[in-house]
Amino acid sequence: MxxxxxxxxxxxxxxxxxxxxxxxxxxxxxxxxxxxxxxxxxxxxxxxxxxxxxxxxxxxxxxxxxxxxxxxxxxxxxxVHGKIRRSVELTSLHDDLSAAGQQPHTEVIAVGKVPADEDVARELQLSRGADVWSLERLRFVDKQPLALMHNFIPVDVVDLDAVDLAETGLYAHLRDCGIVMRVARQRIGARGATVDEGRLLRERKGAPLLTMQRTAYDNAGRAVEYGRHAYRPDLYAFELTLVDR
Amino acid sequence: MxxxxxxxxxxxxxxxxxxxxxxxxxxxxxxxxxxxxxxxxxxxxxxxxxxxxxxxxxxxxxxxxxxxxxxxxxxxxxxVHGKIRRSVELTSLHDDLSAAGQQPHTEVIAVGKVPADEDVARELQLSRGADVWSLERLRFVDKQPLALMHNFIPVDVVDLDAVDLAETGLYAHLRDCGIVMRVARQRIGARGATVDEGRLLRERKGAPLLTMQRTAYDNAGRAVEYGRHAYRPDLYAFELTLVDR
DNA sequence: CATGTCAATATGTCAGGACAAAGGCTTGAC
DNA sequence: GTCAAGCCTTTGTCCTGACATATTGACATG
The missing domain is CATH 1.10.10.10 (Winged helix-like DNA-binding domain superfamily/Winged helix DNA-binding domain)
Structure with missing residues (x-):
């Protein structure tokens, strides 16, 4: 001491x-x-x-x-103990992996404006059918597909056209645009893979996937991003440290 | 204002x-x-x-x-926003459900002393093969099986014999024995159900399950509990609120 | 030997004041 | 008209000082 x-x-x-x-x-x-x-x-x-x-x-x-x-x-x-693994934080998977020294690689599957479905509208506090950016990406680590990410962003938050999202990462781009995310609600669950998911993640249909839905809010309490993601559970898990105060 | x-x-x-x-x-x-x-x-x-x-x-x-x-x-x-769902806290599923007004029901499947396997020994900071309490329980809500919980506790922490764990809940019993848990590390993932799990949770083999492993530490930094749990993902999910400080 | 009491020690709570830094707004120069 | 400087508001950091309360261990008492 x-x-x-x-x-x-x-x-x-x-x-x-x-x-x-x-x-x-x-x-x-x-x-x-x-x-x-x-x-x-x-x-x-x-x-x-x-x-x-x-x-x-x-x-x-x-x-x-x-x-x-x-x-x-x-x-x-x-x-209490010396080794504390990084707890879940308000960062993206891209940040997570970069920090871990891995070589992440991202493939943009689809990007464009779509009408909000019921889920998206509710989470982003929009009216159903309103235009939102839809962004689907597939993330690899060591040539292996790790996560399928589907993000939705209100069109008035940021312009997603002509952005190299394969390189920068979505959260980094939002930060560059002055969007500061302060609070997020996450829901972690699991379900079987659909056929499409299975093809992209190289799993069979019905294979267990780890899922995460996240809605992020900025300073003003405005919902700025909603994401539905699926992870291959053999390659990814969520770790968190809980503290009783 | x-x-x-x-x-x-x-x-x-x-x-x-x-x-x-x-x-x-x-x-x-x-x-x-x-x-x-x-x-x-x-x-x-x-x-x-x-x-x-x-x-x-x-x-x-x-x-x-x-x-x-x-x-x-x-x-x-x-x-920021009014509705904040309870974030993940250092409580048990029993507490969670009781607070939600549901009627949880627990069935003790097996309880007794067993030698620690490699996982258990590492997490509880014991030598492999040391005696630990093993406790398997199945939790129901509305007559539906929700979670299969397997807990391991060092024998010198508490005596699990002659305790009605179906009623009180494990964490409540530990609290009553003066065990105060202050920090816990959790890992949330997913995998397919084994045959045994499928039978107990009324799912088919290979059905996606949400899994959680937790190691809890007391005041002194001593590992007092290690649990491997599996949840039916159609009935349970983890919600957490992240704050950027 | 068991039990209650007391003092030492450490964290928990609270007050009141001071200056720094950041964001937003107004004002003024160009 | 536009942009920069400066002012105001508000939170961020830091100080000193004080008392409350929980824990432990030593000590006295039954």
Whole structure:
């Protein structure tokens, strides 16, 4: 618990509490602080670094939210475990795979304007039959088909024409257009593959697929994207870390 | 934004920030504050209620974490959307269903001590072959089989003999024994049903099933439970709300 | 030996103030 | 008319200080 000496850069634009949290996280991940070990109390940690207790507390809170630390009143704060897999976040599969060092490859199957069906209209808060962008893509990893993705986007959100979606990824393009997604509702389920899905994903009809539907909302609470995706369950799964607060 | 008048009870043991958060949440859920609407700024809200700004800020943060509010620096804080389905939490299926007003019914298929296989040993941080409790249950809703649950628990965590697990639910029993689960890692996937699973869940062999594996850790970072579950995807799905912070 | 009490310790909550940074709006120069 | 500078509002970060409450362990008591 004397722990590695943390360094603070007060001239950096990075908030102090975040600098501390980052270094703490590294120390936990690389094993400098063992799981189960108690860290110093907030007051002395703050004093060591020349911070106020609320700032130190805020730094610790970041890691508590991530599930790496656990507070116990009257006792102290302990490391729960070192290896925390990345939890489900508001990112796209493209980001996920790129970050994992894999070589994703995307094939655009179809893109164009279509009238919204009942599902799409409800999720995007539009009237049924309204025009929406429809985008179907097939994602590969190592030449193997991994996911079939069908996205719907209101036409007034962004223009999808003449965009190289095979390269950039949908979410990256939306970000570039100034669309900021803040909240999303996801629903994860399973079902058998249709004939078309089977052909594209190289599975037989009826083979189990992992499905995910996601509706994403921007700053203003406007629904900006609805996606229905199907994954090959032998190649993909969702991992998440739950924290009881 | 003048908003409903909130009431504070300073003699209550419930923290002030939590009282405010609760009443705010109710106002959002019942539509008193419409989605997209901006709420008052933190300073004046705090002044209205006779609170300090940090306390008011903490109250708002609770709802930001839930995905109901979105902050924008220099602009204000907005309601994103009213209806937030419960996100995935550190609770059991039994709790989930009870809360939903359904009538869950559980059948214990098998319970006893077994040697840990490779998976179980790794997840529970035990040596292979060590004795663990094995508990297989089948859960029904409205007489329909919904989930097949297989849990493993280290023998030194709790005694599972002579417990009516059909009634109480596993997690409730663990809570009663003083086991507090703080963090859990989940992995959600899909696969085809085995013959045995098909028989119990009344599906044919190879029918798509939604699967979830969960390892739960207690305060000390000790793995206290590992579960492999299979759900009928026509009756169950995982919903979660993601928030970008 | 069991049990209740008390003190030490650590986190939980709350107040009040200060300045920084970002977004939106107005104003002014060109 | 357009674009940039500057002002205002609002949230973001950080400080100091205080008291409340839960946990643990030592100690006294039955």
């Amino acid at each position: 004397p722990g590695p000496r943390f360094t603070l850069d007060r001239s950096s634009p990075v908030p102090l509490y975040f600098q501390v949290a980052e270094q703490f996280e590294r120390a936990i991940l690389d094993g400098s602080i063992a799981p189960g070990e108690r860290i110093d109390n907030e007051v002395s940690l703050a004093a060591d670094l020349g911070l106020s207790r609320p700032t130190m507390r805020q730094a610790i809170q970041v890691l508590v939210d991530k599930g790496m630390l656990v507070r116990k009143r009257g006792v102290g704060t302990q490391v | 003048p908003g409903p008048r909130f009431t504070l009870d300073r003699s209550s043991p419930v923290p002030l920030y939590f009282q405010v958060a609760e009443q705010f949440e109710r106002a959002i859920l019942d539509g008193s504050i419409a989605p997209g609407e901006r709420i008052d700024n933190e300073v004046s809200l705090a002044a209205d209620l006779g609170l300090s700004r940090p306390t008011m800020r903490q109250a708002i943060q609770v709802l930001v974490d839930k995905g109901m509010l979105v902050r924008k620096r220099g602009v204000g804080t907005q309601v």
